[in-house]
Amino acid sequence: MEGTTNKKKIFCVILDFHRINAFKDNILFHVENYKNLTPKDTEFYIVNVSGLEFFSNKIDIRNKLNNLNYFEPNSFIELFNFFKERNAVGVVKILNNLKNLHLHIIFKILKIKYIIVGNIGYFPVEHQIIKKNLIQKLYSFINVKFQYYLFRIFSIIGIVSKVEYFFFSSKNFEDNFNRTFSKKVERLVPFLSFSLYKNLIRVNSLYYDNFLKDKNIQSKEFIVFCDSGFDHKDRINVEGKISDEDREKYYSNLIVFFSKLKKKYNKKIIYCLHPKVKYPYSENFNKIKKLVDIKKYETENYISRSCIVIFFSSLLVNYAVMHKKKIIVINSKYLGTFFTNRNKNYISKINLQEVNIDNIHNINLDEVDDGTEKKINEYDFYINEHLISQKNFSSNEQIRNIINDKMFN
Numbered sequence: 001m002e003g004t005t006n007k008k009k010i011f012c013v014i015l016d017f018h019r020i021n022a023f024k025d026n027i028l029f030h031v032e033n034y035k036n037l038t039p040k041d042t043e044f045y046i047v048n049v050s051g052l053e054f055f056s057n058k059i060d061i062r063n064k065l066n067n068l069n070y071f072e073p074n075s076f077i078e079l080f081n082f083f084k085e086r087n088a089v090g091v092v093k094i095l096n097n098l099k100n101l102h103l104h105i106i107f108k109i110l111k112i113k114y115i116i117v118g119n120i121g122y123f124p125v126e127h128q129i130i131k132k133n134l135i136q137k138l139y140s141f142i143n144v145k146f147q148y149y150l151f152r153i154f155s156i157i158g159i160v161s162k163v164e165y166f167f168f169s170s171k172n173f174e175d176n177f178n179r180t181f182s183k184k185v186e187r188l189v190p191f192l193s194f195s196l197y198k199n200l201i202r203v204n205s206l207y208y209d210n211f212l213k214d215k216n217i218q219s220k221e222f223i224v225f226c227d228s229g230f231d232h233k234d235r236i237n238v239e240g241k242i243s244d245e246d247r248e249k250y251y252s253n254l255i256v257f258f259s260k261l262k263k264k265y266n267k268k269i270i271y272c273l274h275p276k277v278k279y280p281y282s283e284n285f286n287k288i289k290k291l292v293d294i295k296k297y298e299t300e301n302y303i304s305r306s307c308i309v310i311f312f313s314s315l316l317v318n319y320a321v322m323h324k325k326k327i328i329v330i331n332s333k334y335l336g337t338f339f340t341n342r343n344k345n346y347i348s349k350i351n352l353q354e355v356n357i358d359n360i361h362n363i364n365l366d367e368v369d370d371g372t373e374k375k376i377n378e379y380d381f382y383i384n385e386h387l388i389s390q391k392n393f394s395s396n397e398q399i400r401n402i403i404n405d406k407m408f409n
Contacts, residue, residue: 007087009408011038012045014112016094016103017056020048026275027064029297033206034091035068036396037117039404047090048072052079054099076106083110089164089407091115096151097143104151104160113407114161116197119169119395121205121318122386124345155196164407166197167399169205170386172349201402204395205387210300211322212394218323220307223261223269225292226299226314228339229277235338242336244282250334251284253357257330258291264365267307268292272299308372313342318387321350321379326372331356350382351375 013034023030031046038044046068051058052075062070073079090112094100107114154160168174177183182194229235230250231242258269271292279285295302300319303309309320310328312335320327329343329352346352353371355363390398 007085009039009042010045010086010088011042011403012047012088012090014047014049014090014092014094014107015061016100017050017053017059018095019093020050020059020061022276024059024061026297027061028066028068029275032066032068033396034117037399037403039400039408042404042408043069045069045071049079049094049103052076052103054102056099079106080110083112087408088112089115089403091117097147098150101154101160104154108159108161112161114163115399115403115407116163116166117399118173119167119203119205119399120315121207122170122172122346122349122382123315124313124342124349152194152196156194162195163197165199165201165402167201167203167395167402169203169208169389169395171202172386174200174202201398202389203398204389204393205318206395207316207319207322208388209394209396210319212392214301214304215323217304219305221267221305222302223265223267223308223310224299224302224306225258225269225271225310226303226316227272227274227277228311228313229274229279230335231280232274232277232338235336238338239336244280246334247280247282248284250332251282251288253332253334253360254330255284255287255291257355257357257360258288260360260363260365261308262291264369265307270295270302270306272296272302313339313346317346317350317352321382322387324376324379326369326376327352328368328372329354332358334358349386351378 011034013031015031020027035044046061046065048059048061048070050056052073058072060072062072071082073082088110090107092107092112092114094103096104151160155162177197177200180195185194186192230247236242261267262269269292271288271294273279273294273296275297299316303316303320303325304323306320306325308326308328309317310330311317311320312330317327317329329346331340331343331354343354347354353368353375355368
């Protein structure tokens with residue numbers, strides 16, 4: 001590209017206050033895999049711009065990054081000087097809001113090329129109705145919808161950058177994207193470009209990547225429960241505060257379910273906590289801790305070593321499908337409409353064995369086991385539609401080649 005041939009090439013992840021604050025408990029876990037997308041003869045950097053945001057405090061994360069290259073500008077001059085000497089491609093994890101507009105404009109001036117890596121397989125998205133009063137609706141419009149449409153306009157007229165490449169894994173995403181209003185307009189008027197994304201590229205899912213790495217170390221040692229978090233903040237945003245009584249009843253039913261599973265299979269149960277969910281005090285959850293082994297940030301490792309994996313509304317079901325594991329999806333009235341709708345969404349794409357733990361005393365686990373075994377035969381279609389685009393290649397290789405061939409040359 002003209003004007004960039006003599007510059008140092010860098011591939012970077014640019015983080016704002018919002019993203020750093022969300023990932024602060026284990027920031028390395030959330031960003032280190034991006035290093036694997038870095039082409040040869042290209043430096044990898046974590047760039048922290050939290051100190052340049054309006055109305056936010058800087059968060060220093062240099063000691064949490066295990067010696068990854070790190071840049072934290074203290075001024076806009078430092079930011080300009082750093083990037084003007086470099087040809088940069090970035091995963092820009094910065095909110096598209098007015099508070100950060102100045103950063104997006106600066107990145108446009110500095111010719112930082114945006115990519116989005118969305119190789120997470122099928123993601124269950126449904127329109128959940130959130131009850132709001134007039135003030136909440138107005139606040140939501142100003143802070144979400146208005147700013148979203150404003151950034152769409154800014155990208156169309158060239159004030160902020162569009163995304164050069166959006167990498168996805170599920171055909172469902174592409175189908176939905178092609179049904180959007182902007183794509184319909186572009187088909188009618190080809191010279192108009194309303195989309196935020198210049199190029200959509202289907203690649204393998206990160207679950208297939210990890211499957212390639214550990215497909216030879218599978219075992220059937222454990223029963224694994226992948227917890228999506230009874231008190232997940234997304235659920236609370238939709239349904240409001242969750243009652244202590246419902247929480248205790250849910251965990252009570254889970255204790256009975258786990259006890260029946262342990263008796264039938266004589267296997268240790270691994271309870272994998274959700275890394276971003278807070279767990280309020282619960283007497284019955286404390287009892288669960290005595291019944292199972294609690295783990296965090298190790299879920300994929302234990303899925304590959306499981307005989308059965310239990311879910312409700314978790315993306316990691318994709319990883320269990322890749323390993324052709326027996327899968328149980330639990331339902332309960334205490335999980336609320338948010339998780340119930342998510343479960344239905346998954347079941348609409350892949351026929352998984354369901355168990356209602358509210359009626360666990362009436363469940364025949366021999367029948368459940370037979371059902372999970374038979375449904376494994378239905379995984380292949382889902383895998384080809386949502387998890388694999390090209391066999392025997394990692395998505396890291398696919399994305400890295402495009403960055404090198406299309407964005408740095």
